[in-house]
Amino acid sequence: MADEAANEPDAALPGMLLRIDHVGIACHSLETAIERYGTLFGLRVVGLETNEEQGVREAMLAVSAGSPAGASYVQLLEPLGPDTPVGRFLARRGEGLHHVGYAVPDLAAALEAVVGRGARLIDQRPRHGSMGASIAFLHPADLGGVLTELVQPRDVRET
Amino acid sequence: MADEAANEPDAALPGMLLRIDHVGIACHSLETAIERYGTLFGLRVVGLETNEEQGVREAMLAVSAGSPAGASYVQLLEPLGPDTPVGRFLARRGEGLHHVGYAVPDLAAALEAVVGRGARLIDQRPRHGSMGASIAFLHPADLGGVLTELVQPRDVRET
Numbered sequence: 001m002a003d004e005a006a007n008e009p010d011a012a013l014p015g016m017l018l019r020i021d022h023v024g025i026a027c028h029s030l031e032t033a034i035e036r037y038g039t040l041f042g043l044r045v046v047g048l049e050t051n052e053e054q055g056v057r058e059a060m061l062a063v064s065a066g067s068p069a070g071a072s073y074v075q076l077l078e079p080l081g082p083d084t085p086v087g088r089f090l091a092r093r094g095e096g097l098h099h100v101g102y103a104v105p106d107l108a109a110a111l112e113a114v115v116g117r118g119a120r121l122i123d124q125r126p127r128h129g130s131m132g133a134s135i136a137f138l139h140p141a142d143l144g145g146v147l148t149e150l151v152q153p154r155d156v157r158e159t
Numbered sequence: 160m161a162d163e164a165a166n167e168p169d170a171a172l173p174g175m176l177l178r179i180d181h182v183g184i185a186c187h188s189l190e191t192a193i194e195r196y197g198t199l200f201g202l203r204v205v206g207l208e209t210n211e212e213q214g215v216r217e218a219m220l221a222v223s224a225g226s227p228a229g230a231s232y233v234q235l236l237e238p239l240g241p242d243t244p245v246g247r248f249l250a251r252r253g254e255g256l257h258h259v260g261y262a263v264p265d266l267a268a269a270l271e272a273v274v275g276r277g278a279r280l281i282d283q284r285p286r287h288g289s290m291g292a293s294i295a296f297l298h299p300a301d302l303g304g305v306l307t308e309l310v311q312p313r314d315v316r317e318t
Contacts, residue, residue, distance in 0.1 A: 095304030145254030
C-alpha cells in the first residue's frame with residue numbers, strides 16, 4: 001500500500017471520514033446488553049431491527065446527541081443463529097467488540113477511493129444498514145485486524 | 160444491576176457520555192499501522208507518545224475535526240513488550256480492536272455514578288491518558304465483554 005500518494009493523504013482524501021459512527025458489540029442477549037448499557041450509562045435505544053441478510057438482531061443506542069447525520073452509537077448485535085458471522089464470532093471469541101463504523105459523506109466515492117489505495121472490500125457494493133443507512137464492510141486484513149464498516153447515514157444521503 | 164433507577168436512566172445520568180472519543184487498536188508495529196490508516200483514510204497523527212505505566216507506545220490519529228474536547232480518534236497501540244496488557248492481548252487474539260473510549264465531562268463524577276450502578280473499575284482513580292487526558296478503565300465483564308475507557312479530555316478539564 002506504500003505509494004507516493006501516502007505522503008500527502010489529506011490532499012487526496014479530504015474529509016473522507018466524518019466521525020466514528022458506532023462501535024459494534026457482539027452479545028448473546030440483546031435484552032441483557034441493552035439493560036447493562038442503559039443502567040450504567042443512561043444510553044437509550046433509538047433503533048431496533050432485524051437484519052436477515054446479516055443474520056443479526058440489533059439495537060442502536062445513542063451516545064452523542066444530534067441528528068442521525070451527526071450522532072454516534074453503541075450498536076448491540078445478537079446473532080439470529082450460530083451459523084452467522086456474529087454467531088461464529090461469539091463462538092470463537094465470546095462477547096465483545098466486533099467492528100467499528102465510520103461515517104462518510106459519500107459511500108460510493110469512499111469505496112472507490114479505498115479500493116484505489118489497496119483495500120479489499122467484503123461488500124463490493126453498498127447495502128442496507130441500521131436506521132436506513134447505506135453501509136459496506138472493508139476487509140480487516142488491511143486495517144490492523146479491525147473489521148471496518150463505512151456508513152453513509154440516511155440524513156446525509158438525502159441531502 | 161437491575162434496580163429502579165434503570166427505568167429512568169436519563170434522569171439519573173444526564174449527558175454522562177459526550178461521544179465516542181476513540182477506538183483503541185492493538186498492533187504489532189505502530190509505523191505499519193500508521194501508514195495503513197494514513198494511506199487508506201488520510202488520517203494523520205496528532206499525538207505520539209510512550210506510556211510506560213500502560214506498557215504501550217501509542218499514536219492518536221484524528222478522525223473528526225474539532226478541538227481535543229470535540230474530536231474523535233483512532234488510537235493505535237504497540238506494546239512495549241510481551242508481558243504487558245496489549246502484548247498479552249496480541250498473543251491471545253492477534254491484532255484488532257482492543258477497547259473503546261467514551262468522552263465524559265467529569266471523570267470523577269462518572270466513576271462515582273457507574274460504581275453506584277454496579278460497575279467494577281480497573282482503575283479506582285483517574286490516571287494519565289493520551290494527549291493530557293484523564294482516563295480510567297472499567298471492567299469488561301459489566302459491559303458485554305468490552306474493555307471500556309472513560310476519558311476526560313484535557314480541554315474539558317481545564318475549563
